[in-house]
Amino acid sequence: MRLFVSLVRRPVASQWIYLSGRGFKSQSNKEKRSTSIQTHRLxxxxxxxTRFAPSPTGFLHLGSLRTALFNYLIAKVTGGQFLLRIEDTDQKRTIDGAEERLYQDLEWxxxxxDEGPKKGGPYGPYKQSERTALYxxxxxxxxxxxxxxxxxxxxQRLHTLAEYRSRLGQPPDYDRTCxxxxxxxxxxxxxxGEAHVIRLKVPETYPDYRDLIYGLVNQKKPSNQASVxxxxxxxxxxxxxxxxxxxLANVVDDHxxxxxxxxxxxxxxxxxxKHLALYxxxxxxxxxxxxxxxxxxKDRRKLSKRTGSIEIADFREKGVFPETLCNFVALLGWSHNNKYDLMSMRELIASVGRAENENFSYYQSIQSPEKKSRNVEQLLKADAQNYTTPTEFIDRNIYFFSAPTKEILKENKPALKLHKVPPSVKTTVDVAVFREALKGFEDMGLKVWNEPAFIKTLTTSTYVKFAQRGITDDEDPDWMIRAKSEKSWCALIHSFLRWALVAGMPGPDSSFTMxxxxREETLKRLxxxxxxLQEDDSVNNNQEDGLPLVMGMGDVTPQEAPIPEETLQARQAALSEKEYQGSLVFTEKEEESGQNNDSGTDTGGSDDLF
Incomplete structure (x- = not known):
């Protein structure tokens, strides 16, 4: 991989990186041209x-998310590993719940x-509080x-010494009394048992080192300063x-x-x-x-979790998509040669892999809300053929920005019952069906939630499973009962999902919407x-003619025993795979007509529901 970082700067004599009294300077490009190459491979x-090593003394904010993202991208583009390490040695400032929130924010x-808490690895444990013996x-x-x-x-002595040095205009160093x-x-x-600390005995001058972004860095500290x-x-x-x-913990763990x-x-x-001196x-x-x-x-103050900077949880609660936020922070302080700024995680990784002579700036301000609003307006103008105003865009996609309220869901609740099924299959459905479906979605791994095709497959298997429970003896061939039941279940679950997620509003199919x-927002809406449904008796008010198709969860069992494997094989042999698959096709238009017309007329169609 060719990963370069541009070191181009204004040709000044030197540039101060820090004004802390330590005198850190980075050589200008003009000084380096005679001794170094213009660019350095990252x-x-x-x-x-690479590793991301946060401390649970606060919550993840934009700056720490960007650091984690850069480490993740570099590891992935090189085929390496990205580690998570929890630096929880500052016990006094540790905040309850911060560690768990950190995991949630990164996963979101x-x-x-690849290695770290909850996953383990060959170099664990990955929490510093569990590695104190090593230190x-x-x-x-x-x-x-x-x-x-x-x-x-x-x-007390150290405090007095620090105050004395401060009055002399000196840094609060130690005098090596001990x-x-x-x-x-x-x-x-x-x-x-006498109380003490252990200090590193540093050299009088620190060695120079080459930073992959800042170039050659040295500390211009007079060699005789200590003695003077x-x-x-x-x-x-x-x-x-x-x-x-x-x-100490940082150096030991990294090694x-x-x-x-x-x-x-x-x-x-x-x-x-100091870390190089330790090495x-x-x-x-x-x-x-x-x-x-x-x-x-915007006031040029460093983002910090201690000063209440924007936390990742704030963006989550406001409905910002994770891909959007990662795209945003990835481009803070880093330019690229792509034609477009909008990139998915995979595209960000690929972009890092292609990067040459890129510009990593020294500081980057966060755009104000006013500037972000203007950016949104420009995006909408670029798509003016579809949306004339921002208000129209929001109105047409309202439930992708905010969840439908309980009142709106009640107003738009469809009739959740089976349509066009054989007479032997009951049309009424118990609310436990949807609770069981919800449990299935909760068990889906996080990776699945990023792939609509996986969601579609699992959702399809859900309605097939429910449909099989309602198959009973009938004059029709078994395969026909099964096919009609599965088709009706497909329509029912699709209707339920579209209502629960977006109050029945038209838009992308259910799997793409999910x-x-x-995961979090989908489960909340479901x-x-x-x-x-539990509050509305209409789901269970039509059971005079027998048991519901799927009974409630608990000590009640389905009315039919599991179908023997031999029977299922015989049914499959009676119908070709092509004909069988074709009988399961159902469209939204058919669903609507089925709910309003129980005559059994099949309208056909080939549109995927999930």
């Missing part, structure tokens, strides 16, 4: 193992992980090799509670899980030198780093429809 060779967006072992190794030391300073404690004394104090002001950027690796910090590419937001660039201390080969642009709001609405 993936040099082989499958990429269509971002499926302590790694920290002990650094202590033994002299790359780390225990710090016994109290929180770095001079002999290891034997340090071990003894730790064994007696006693400032040492020694990050904490193990906290007093025994849990690791982000720095042990064989991550080849770390793709994350540019706000983490200031941590990358060097352990003697490990670091992965490739690619820091994508920072997402900000695919558009998605549950409401069944609730209405």
């Amino acid at each position: 993936i040099d060779s082989g499958p990429a193992r 967006a269509g971002i499926e992980w 302590r072992e790694a920290a002990e190794a650094l202590l033994n090799y002299g790359h780390a030391y225990r710090c016994f300073c109290s929180p 770095a001079h404690i002999h290891k034997d004394e340090s071990d003894d104090r730790a064994s007696k 002001i006693g400032s040492f950027d020694d990050p904490i690796l193990i906290k007093t509670d025994g849990f690791p910090t982000y720095h 042990m899980m064989e991550i080849t590419h770390v793709i994350r937001g540019s706000e983490w660039m200031s941590s990358t030198p 060097e201390a352990f003697g490990w080969q670091p992965p490739e780093f690619a820091h994508v642009s920072l997402l900000v709001d 695919c558009l609405l998605g 549950e409401l429809a069944i609730e209405i």
Whole structure:
């Protein structure tokens, strides 16, 4: 795969990436031309193992969704693996329900992980709270090799030191007071239970590294700064509670899980030198780093789950399709050479695979609602031959934007009974039939909900199963009874689905509608429809002549025993496959005429219902 990232910039002497006092600079294109190639491949060779490592301290927002999506796309286009890892070491800030919501949001967006929680894998466990023994072992190794030391300073002393440095205009680094404690004394104090943390002893200068997007990055920190002001950027690796910090756990996990590419937001660039120092201390080969642009709001403030940025759940509740949202965030900070911006997940993967000399910007603002509205208007104008105004478009597709209310469903409820069936087959239907159908839809896997053909197949098998229960002895040949029953059941379930999903509004077939609405919304609408049926006695008010075709669930059984396999084979032999399949064809027009005309006249047709 040829994946390139453009490094073209304005020819300035240097560009400050961060203004945090650390002095991170990225060389300009003018400086690099003599020593480096203009473009860098994002993936040099082989499958990429990427990961998305969120913390359950908040809920997924646009920025984190985009990070997950970029990692997913790179893994898929290279034939690699995409991992999900939960970084839950910050126990104090963990929010109840955030982890489960994270799984739901990713699954809704269509971002499926190959390894991680709920799926497992060869490098588990995939929750950092379950890997603490590994981190302590790694920290002990650094202590033994002299790359780390225990710090016994109290929180009060560290706070006072930070305030003092702040007044001097210095960064809140540490002064290495505890770095001079002999290891034997340090071990003894730790064994007696004295509170402490473990710090990394960083080098006086950090090594340069090449970012796949920003190019060569270095930290212009004077080599004599530590001796002049006693400032040492020694990050904490193990906290007093025994849990690791982000720095240690991140590096240990990425190495042990064989991550080849770390793709994350540019706000983490200031941590990358510390991570490289850890890799060097352990003697490990670091992965490739690619820091994508920072997402900000219209006021240029960073999107953050702590400041109430737009959460993915908000988009779900507003009815935004997952494909739409993924398409939107994928193009934030990344341009492409495709003719159109509208792309499905498969097309996004293919687009990443074809990308050459693409522009990854350094920051990207989120469009305001006003600009988004103008974009919608432009899309409608492009389709003006079908829709003259946005209002008309909404009116014609109203139930794809909002679910029909209970009152609307009651007003439009069709007569849910079987039509044109042999006399021996009862026409009345118990509400338990639809509850059982709902259970079948609930059991369908998430992948099925993205494929209308799969939904159609499973829905067809549902009405065939119900139809077989109503076959009784009759003068007509068995196969004819079965064929007529299945045809009538096809019309009934189609009528129920169209009513439950869109209040009977014309539009795409039921399987495509279910695919558009998605699993969660489809099940929600079906549950409401069944609730209405349970409240309405009209479903079960015509049972004087015997039992319903399909009985309620529980201790009541169908009136007919299962059909022996030999009988089914004999029926199939009596009718050719072509003739049998043709007898099952039914159209919406026939359904309507069947509900209003019980004379048994067959109108024919060949339109698929599902």
